[in-house]
Amino acid sequence: MIKTPDQVVQATGLTILKRLLPFLAPYKRQFVLAGIALLVAAGATLAVPYAFKQMIDLGFGAAGARSIHNVNAYFLALFGVACILAVATAARFYMVSWLGERVTADIRSAVYRHVVSLSPQFFETTQTGEVLSRLTTDTTLIQTVVGTSISMGLRNILLLVGGLVMLFVTSVKLSAMIIVLLAFVVLPIVFFGRRVRELSRDSQDRIADASAMAGEILNAMPTVQAFTHEAVESGRFGVTVENAFTTAVQRIRARATLTLIAILLVFGAIVFVLWLGAHAVVQGSMTGGELGQFILYAVIVAGAIGALSEVLGEAQRAAGATERLLELLSAQSTIQSPAQALSLPPCPDNGAALVLQDVSFYYPSRPQTPSLQQLSLTVRPGETVAVVGASGAGKTTLFQLLLRFYDPQQGLITLDGIDIRQLDLHTLRCAIGIVPQDTVIFSANALENIRYGRADASDAEVIAAAKLAAADEFIVKLPGGYQAFLGERGVRLSGGQRQRIAIARALLKNPSLLLLDEATSALDAESERLVQMALEAAMVGRTTLVIAHRLATVQRADRIVVMDNGQIVEIGTHASLVAQGGIYANLAALQFQVAAE
Structure with missing residues (x-):
């Protein structure tokens, strides 16, 4: 668990999602376009019940040719509304989906850029698997909210407000009764919403635990298999996965309960009010078209509230994910460049x-x-x-x-x-150039692995450094030569070959201070002799510190x-x-x- 006591996010509940605003701010134009499409789509949806009322009262209520004329006109108007609704909905979907992908990519880049700048002290207490879980799983939840839930939430808020207004226009008495009954729906939604958020955070933490364990074991498979611990590690991972599953089931149960209560209360209230409306039509205080319009608007309002409860559940999950990501972004490295840095002399x-x-x-x-x-x-x-x-x-x-x-x-x-x-x-x-004791080889070819020492080096300079480090002789024998893929963590190379790649990388950097941490520890006698000769030549013109357990390599220091x-x-x-x-x-x-x- 990453904790930064002095900098951890103080916001609680859904207010924590406000911390995403800096990532949304650069895309105001896209938000405006999505908002316009959203307003048009909501307006078209709210126009449908009114068109039905006109059709029922003026179309079916008229006689003869006039009735057919009115029915044709209002059905044509309904089709026109459907066309507007389709275009606006498609435009809204495209814009908000684009925003979701764009903002998620920005967040992933920002978090990764920040994490790689943190000092090794941060990674003493943080598992890389947990960081990866936050970069992938948590950002995917945020993508769902930005790319779908925000749009759905705004759309249903508009439908809810517009539907309530039109309900009052249709019947003040019935609408007031619906409002009073719906007020009782809010309390359980708020209560269970908080519970969903807490369980969502716990669920993401358990998934991160499983990811961290899997990453650690997969990176140590030769050791696991050498000690025949496959079954043991599978069992440990299984326990972690089951813990994540148990927490997820608790979250799902809470969300299901939230949905159940919201739908039952909302539709129960609406059915009761509609029963009163049916009596009003029988008594002649309402027309059939007005009741039909009221029913459709009530369905829109009920659907909006039900959809908002779903959106609230997704937002609660995203709030937990946002909190975890912001913990990463708020973690500060104890090692920083000074505000007014000095320059090294030539x-x-x-x-x-x-x-x-x-x-x-x-x-x-x-x-x-x-x-x-x-x-x-x-x-x-x-x-x-x-x-x-x-x-x-x-x-x-x-x-x-x-x-x-x-x-x-x-x-x-x-x-x-x-x-x-x-x-x-x-x-x-x-x-400073360094050849570490534990050589790191990246999943790339030999050329790019050596070029890691200096990104702007030419191919000729890379090859020259490889020859100095006695690495050229084995690289040219690889299938593809310098373009040969070395495998993840250099699994296609021997320990001595990986060490010579690392030495070539340091020599390519051409530093004024060279640090050699057991630079020849993984080499056989012949390779050690070749590399020692190369290192002695490379030491000329630079200061060198050498760590060695084998004293034969340092006698001439x-x-x-x-x-x-x-x-x-x-x-x-x-x-x-x-x-x-x-x-x-x-x-x-x-x-x-x-x-x-």
Whole structure:
């Protein structure tokens, strides 16, 4: 569940739908056209009962040729009204359907654009499956309201108001009685409407839970099948689906009850009043045509109220969906570009200068466990610094702070003498290239996967980067070469091949600061040798930080930083650290002894 206590939407009930107005505002012209068509269609509908009255009283009440003439004229008028009604209804349907699709697309784009700008802290507590559910299921409900329900609601409001006016024109006494009786219909509709909204929100939450679980399991199918947990995961998903079904049934039951009560009360009141009207005709105080007109207008009013109860149910569901979407839009990232961002100086030929001063940091989800403590480090332009240490020492956290995925609670990080918090996020991240430990390959071909490093790179530049990363040799052997589809998450590649694609992507970016997080961890000995040679060539002219558990890959670094429990405990060259006989010497002795054996 996404909750933002300080920013969560405060509106309740259907008033929350007002928050959709900014998405509707750009399309005033379409709304005006739809409104005109709506008015014409409603007017044509309200004209039908009056035409029937005239036909009954003047057509059937006259004699001979005059009667036939009147009947023909009024039937022709009815056909003309039907033609106007058909054209206006078709125009209204087209305009409101267009508006529904357009506004839904805008909302999806706005929510997605906002979500991808949020910092990783947001995704520590939010499942991506829930976000996807809100982007798809919830926006579909809003599309139903904007594209259908609003139009139907306005149409039936017009018919209700127009029908009531014409009822009073026909018979004040009977109409007043209908109004009094219909007033008792409002209370149950309002009561059950609130209940429907609450259940609609719960229903959408349960669907989001099922989507989140399905997404997590489908992304881990090799692990699920390796541990023979297919039946277990199917059972877990089945329980989640049943919970969603149970909540949906409660919502459906509430809506059915709402519809039942509304129809029974409305039509019961109308039948009672019509019974009184029939007596009035028998007594001669009303004509047959007036009673017929009153009956048709009463049917229109009753139908409008029944349709409004349906629209209200849809609107209640959409209100729940809107609330969930607005929660996403109101979530604010703790990491923001400054209002007055500074610019980086021109990058020197030998890379960027990096300084960390007394940096302390803990993850928001683990506030009692510091990941970095009073860490200070100066990296000179063009220097290659290796960062080693046991798992959990804070190495990857250091990279996340450099990219400003998080900000430290204490201390300062500068790039070329400028506090990175004073830089625009895109400026900072464009100056940094990273090869992560967990390589991400997108569902595209090899060319586009490497071009992700720099969107405006030419094909020749992409191929050159692939050759530097020793990726060209296997790409050209794929069916289709650089146009070969690599599969979802790169399932058609080996771990080493995915790693080389990621290295090529970083090299194509040509950053002044290069971050390598276990860049050769997934490679065999031969591929590691090729990539290590490529990386050494790529390190020329840029500052490089290397995280590595395999110490053989960092022996030639200018300096080696040893971290333990979020602190720098040793720093020096490979030879000097071995001579110290500390943590690094013990790690080196252990690894090289195992390698020798």
